[in-house]
Amino acid sequence: MFTAATPDTLADLRASLPDDSFRTDTAPYLTEPRGRWAGAGVVVAPRDTDQVARIVGYCNDRRIAVVPYGGGTGLVGGQLMNDGVAPLVLSLERMTAIRATYPSESVLVAEAGAILADVQRAAADMGRLFPLSLASEGSARIGGLLSTNAGGVNVLRYGNARAQCLGLEVVRPDGTIWHGLSRLRKDNTGYDLRDLMIGAEGTLGIITAAALRLVPQPAGVGAAMLAVPSPAAALDLLALAQDRLGDGISAFEIIHRQGLDFLTEVGPEFRAPFAETPDWMVLIDIGMPAGLDPDAALEAVFEAAAEAGLVTDGIIARSGADRDALWHIRESIPEANRRIGSISSHDISLPLSQVPDFIVEGGKRLARIGDFRINCFGHLGDGNLHYNVFPQQGRSRADHEDQRAAIKGCVHDLTDEMGGSVSAEHGIGRLKVDDLERYGDPAKLAMMRAIKTALDPNGIMNPGAVLRNLTND
Known part of the structure; x- marks a missing residue:
């Protein structure tokens, strides 16, 4: 049983901390970026590690749940409790040294x-x-x-x-x-x-x-946006580039034209890289040691890829401003996604060889559920796709709320079938606890539970995140 964090239960703690440790405007700490959940709680912002220790020890003695809070940018609800008794939200925002x-x-x-x-x-x-x-x-x-x-x-x-x-x-x-x-x-x-x-x-x-x-720091950096005929060609291009550049490749991003269409529809503004947007593009970024020319390296990769039929067009950044413009496109896609409003967003990873088949099969399976726009983009170099499903133009995600669970299940089932992970880089939080139980190895889950019980026997640390909260609130 947890004790709610209230002015009464925290009275002794308040007396032992500076007056400015407790936040009066708690609203910014109790929502998450996608606006799907809201939390509750008392927000405390300590100045140093000793104050953090004092706060956590106090809460442990009184069975008050503690939710750590960083920048609030997490997308899986790990930074707020959306049910149960009110926790103490511990913000690290003042510990910036x-x-x-x-x-x-x-x-x-x-x-x-x-x-x-x-x-x-x-x-x-x-x-x-x-x-x-x-x-x-x-x-x-x-x-x-x-x-x-x-x-x-x-x-x-x-x-x-x-x-x-x-x-x-x-x-x-x-x-x-x-x-x-x-x-x-x-x-x-x-x-x-x-x-x-x-x-x-x-x-x-x-x-x-x-x-x-x-x-x-690399002595020289470069970037190029290359049009590819398919995700399979993008994967072959990755292998070709690695053969030629080795560890010089810093990033290798795959982008579907839907992302650029969204940018055109709702912004942010961007400079179109091609006169006619191809269906698939790759953004490659490299960093080279002294004595090697990144532009020449990218030109050599493009020429070899064109000869192999892996690229149909390309732009090589000739200045820092050009490179920034190409990255602006990639970095603006999540904001355009937010403005459109996804029905269901997925942060998945796959064995590299499975990525092209997943993209083809995922589109087929989702078409059986309904008529959607799919924005597939992400870090092809490490197999991480952001595979997000949106309503058709003129409709909103609210029109498809009854299909959201089916869409998520469709994408995650296929990911699991192909040996992938339903959480590549955003974590489990509270959003994916059910997914971890459904797709996780039972032995792994048992080991995780044993570690949690051993290190946090009172269960106060971010209860309900990663592992289901087994207390009775």
């Missing part, structure tokens, strides 16, 4: 509330690159990104958020602090608790700081 930098080690230590874009700038000031990059980098915070093991556009070259982290500082559910801010590249002293906390979505503890791995 870059605590230390180690240029000779290519490491910086950032607090969990640091915004991704600020961490990127701090790395650039050191002459380094923090390669995690995604559309919400102006508001997403490091703690939330690690808690969801965020991906983004550079996973192909640099890996997910997990690969960018060397050590963590974490407040455990009982209020004690794990001082794990190691900067070591090698450490085989037992279980890897860092990897356990990353991707746990705040259900095992609260990340308060992280030691982040930086990488050298």
Whole structure:
């Protein structure tokens, strides 16, 4: 049984914290970007790790649920409780410091509330690159990104958020602090608790700081938008580009013309890359070491691909502004999707060889349910598709609410049949708890439950996220 977070139950805590720790305007913390859910709770914003520990220990003693809150950009409801008794919402927004930098080690230590874009700038000031990059980098915070093991556009070259982290500082559910801010590249002293906390979505503890791995900045960068005849051709193009460029490929994005049609329909404004929009396009971004010309490398890839029949047209960015314009298209597609309003959105991953068959078969199966527009785009280099289903022009998602469950089931069933995952980079949150139970390996779920019970015996940490809440509220 949980105790509701109220002024009465939190009276002693309020007395032990600065007056400005409690947020009076809680509305921004109790909604999620797609507007599907609303939460409740008292919002507290501590200044440092000791205050976080005090808050969590207090809540553990009184069985008050704690929901960690980062930038609020999550799309699966992990940052709010939409049912049950009111929790304490613990916002890391005031813990934004870059605590230390180690240029000779290519490491910086950032607090969990640091915004991704600020961490990127701090790395650039050191002459380094923090390669995690995604559309919400102006508001997403490091703690939330690690808690969801965020991906983004550079996973192909640099890996997910997990690969960018060397050590963590974490407040455990009982209020004690794990001082794990190691900067070591090698450490085989037992279980890897860092990897356990990353991707746990705040259900095992609260990340308060992280030691982040930086990488050298490429000496030269380049980008190209290439028209391809099909997703199968895009996959062959990826293999060709990797053979020629190796680790020089930072991103390899597949884009369907529906995304550009949406941009034309509702914005944001963009510069059309082709006189006539092809059905399928690839955005390739590369970073090269000194002495190698990225434009020449992309031209060589285009020529080889054209000879092999893998591309029909292409644009190579000739300036930083050109490169930014191409990326503006890719990064604006999610906003256009939001303005259109999807019936059902899906963040899935597949074995690379299955991607073309999935796209063909998915369209066929959805056509049996109804008449929809499908916007399929994403990170082909790592098999992650954003496969989103929309109403036809002139209709709204509300017109199809009775079909939403069938659409989601159709897409996820096919994903599972093809050996994929129904959550590639956004996490489970509360939105996909049923999916995890339906498609997850029973042995894996049992192990996860055992870990949760061992580390959080009172179940206060983000209850109902990732694993179903088994308490009686």
